[in-house]
Amino acid sequence: MKKKVFSVFACVLALMLSLTACGSSKDTASDKVNVDVFQFKVETKDALEKAANMYMEKNPNVKINIQTVGGGDDYGAALKSKFASGEEPAIFNIGGPQDMIDWSEKLEDLSTETWVSQAYDGTLAPVTKDEKIYGMPFNQEGYGFIYNKELFKKAGIDPESIKTFADLEKAVKSLDSKKEELGLKSVFAFPAKETWVTGLHLSNVAFSNEFGNVTNAFNAKELEFKYADSLKKLLDLQADYAYMPDGKKASLNSVDYSTQVEELFSLGQVAIIQQGNWAYGSVAGIDEELAANIGMLPMPLEGVKEDSIPVGVPMYWSINNAKSEEIKTASKDFLNWLYTSDEGKDLVINEFKFIPALKGYDADNLQPKDTLAKEIIRYSNEGKTMPWVFMGYPSAWGMDNLGADIQQYVAGDMTWEQLVEDAKATWAKARK
């Protein structure tokens, strides 16, 4: 008898355990409006939490829960599993036209929001479909050739004079000839391991000029690769004068972002790197003084557009249309407050350290302080920018096809002609 009781007990226990595991974890107690935010920008996690706390103080009926999952592919996969598990967030991030199509069932139309009128020209195009706007720009970012002003001065090169590819080439050769007296390992650090640097950012220089904007790139069935030769020159210039770990070009494939930015550039061992304003934090974390003394050179595409840098919106905020009206209203209000109220603007500039993608950040205390952000704003004001179009490449094409081919090209396993052919073929295949 005792045994029987025991086995029944065991059964019940096991059943209970397995059931509680599946049970929902919704909090039933609070009557607050719960806004779940699922965002990708790790660097701004603390700032966003601070902003949420400030907002909650003013709006005690709203509870904002922030979850952060690190950039790129991880975020996409995590977002998919989040939705698949039924715990759909109210606010999440999408990247561009492809994301907008993929997530179209879930996106709330934001075209009637107040911030829309303040968006810079073109920033909303990637998330606009049938005159409806599905995303709010996070911020603007830009990249180019970051250089060490001190080293340029010592080498007697005036960075202001570098406006074309020929100028850049001359400066690089001059730096290369003075490597020893400047204490340089080489002129560039070229992280071929990071396919986003080569396959997305570098190639964008050619494709933004080919397509004009991200929507055209997204709609293109075929790739012409008009500026293949100019792109090759820009790539070769970086690769040939770059630091190679074992002296052979193939070893560029083991150079990663942290070697490029934190080790080689921040320690003054190379003079120029291709990176964006996000690198400011990494450099400043190692050498404040150097970080205050860097600038940005244009990324010249020979014979096409030589004095500009690519500037674009990396991600957009979106709202889940499946949530209740209450939650959606609170979500919209929070985003509006964050980007358009005086307090919010102050946070965006001084805590998030963003370059805003919305107008109206004119006050003196709302100017970005870091050197790279200032450079990007300077280029924007002079109208010397080209758009980001890599969000319009076929899914994963830029990194896994083009970036991987560039690695083979650098290693000498593929000629440039083969690379161009392969790029065209894989693009067309993906767009079939």
Next chain:
Amino acid sequence: MKKNRLEFWGFVGPAVFAFTLIVVIPLLFGIYYSFTDWNGISSNIKFIGFENYMEVFKDEGFLKSFIFTTKFTIASVITINIIGFSLALLVTRGLKMSNVLRTIFFMPNLIGGLILGFIWQFIFTKAFAALGEATGHSWLLGWLSNTETGFWGLVILMSWQMSGYLMIIYIAALQNIPQELIEASRIDGANAWQRVKHIVFPLVRPAFTVSLFLTLSNSFKLYDQNLSLTGGGPANSTQMLAMNIYNTAFKFNNMGVAQAKAVIFFLVIGGITLSQVYISKKGEVEM
């Protein structure tokens, strides 16, 4: 009899329940999705028959990963088992240090694969480079920048991690060998090699079956170490099967094709490991 049955299901039931929930149902779902055009997000899913499977056989990247994974598995199964068995022989010889050594050898197995990958990435790219520059051995420079160093990097990492674990299995087997047999062989004048060959090897054979199975399936399924050590680079040439499947699903948004690959992957691993177990079991000696 009735009482017995209740007891039986009391213990087996929860396990069966959990197994069904966590393994069987997802497996069936997975097989279903492999016949659809699902992209991982949309709720409208179309049934497209064997199209995904055709796609897989046309995918060169998948074939390349398959070959790379097979080579890697062969190399790592051999090195891991040899090292594991040697370590076991070393620490069962009654050395004073043997308990400390066991702990040391087993330790890497306790570190997660991702972290291990990053540690070894640092060793290969930074420590090797520093050593190479100091001694002038150029083969130490530029590790992980080509397929060969990536391959051997993975094998070294995997051997370092798993050998200690196999050592434990082999120790258990070695300690099960009756001392009388060893003693008798000594009296008969067998030398150390003869003892290992004719007594130790046949008697630890069941442990070989288990160890081969573990290393085979673990090497085939490797993901975390691959991700953190080489990330599949350069040019996707060190991308193993699990990573290829993950990328198809989450980077290229091709959930259906990825599922088809996963089903094929499942059948292949199942086939290989089952036949391995069957073959190695046949030669085992009963005590």
